[in-house]
Amino acid sequence: MKTTPEASQPVPVKSRLSRPRLATSPRLTETRKSTIHGLGLFACSNYLPNARVIEYVGVEIDKQESSRRCQAGNDCIFHLDGQRDIDGNVEWNPARFINHSCAPNCEAELIDGRIWIIAKRLIRAGEEITFNYGYDLDDYQDYPCRCGSPAPLGYMVASELSDYLRIKLQTSTPY
Numbered sequence: 001m002k003t004t005p006e007a008s009q010p011v012p013v014k015s016r017l018s019r020p021r022l023a024t025s026p027r028l029t030e031t032r033k034s035t036i037h038g039l040g041l042f043a044c045s046n047y048l049p050n051a052r053v054i055e056y057v058g059v060e061i062d063k064q065e066s067s068r069r070c071q072a073g074n075d076c077i078f079h080l081d082g083q084r085d086i087d088g089n090v091e092w093n094p095a096r097f098i099n100h101s102c103a104p105n106c107e108a109e110l111i112d113g114r115i116w117i118i119a120k121r122l123i124r125a126g127e128e129i130t131f132n133y134g135y136d137l138d139d140y141q142d143y144p145c146r147c148g149s150p151a152p153l154g155y156m157v158a159s160e161l162s163d164y165l166r167i168k169l170q171t172s173t174p175y
């Protein structure tokens with residue numbers, strides 16, 4: 001009987017225990033070059049609507065540390081509760097590569113104190129995973145969007161603000 005190298009190779013207990021769980025699981029997502037921006041996260045399998053695609057992990061920080069890091073330009077911080085936020089700008093969080101889209105296929109949800117990226121519709125293997133970053137209108141010019149969705153607004157703003165910004169942009173056009 002053929003044994004897998006995994007089973008036949010003796011491995012120090014310490015290294016087995018410290019090995020991240022994801023390393024031995026089938027890859028469900030992968031990071032590669034995106035047409036939206038830089039690197040993106042892509043589905044390696046199909047996902048049904050409402051499926052949990054990936055957890056957004058990171059380090060827990062208090063609100064004071066959070067605003068310090070936000071001001072320093074960290075765009076990977078998520079609200080967790082009244083006291084704590086999650087800074088996902090860590091090497092072990094592949095979800096930090098997920099790009100914004102104005103017509104996203106996922107959304108971030110807080111479930112039992114953990115942040116999950118949830119499929120909003122059927123996602124096919126090979127599709128780029130996206131969600132709406134939900135930015136407000138402060139400094140929207142600093143966040144141009146190249147998601148290429150059918151009705152592009154040109155900026156990464158929360159979906160509930162997009163109509164407002166569209167009207168604002170139309171009326172402030174100088175010609």
Ligand SMILES: [Zn+2]
Nearest residue numbers: 101102145147
């Ligand atoms: Zn967009």
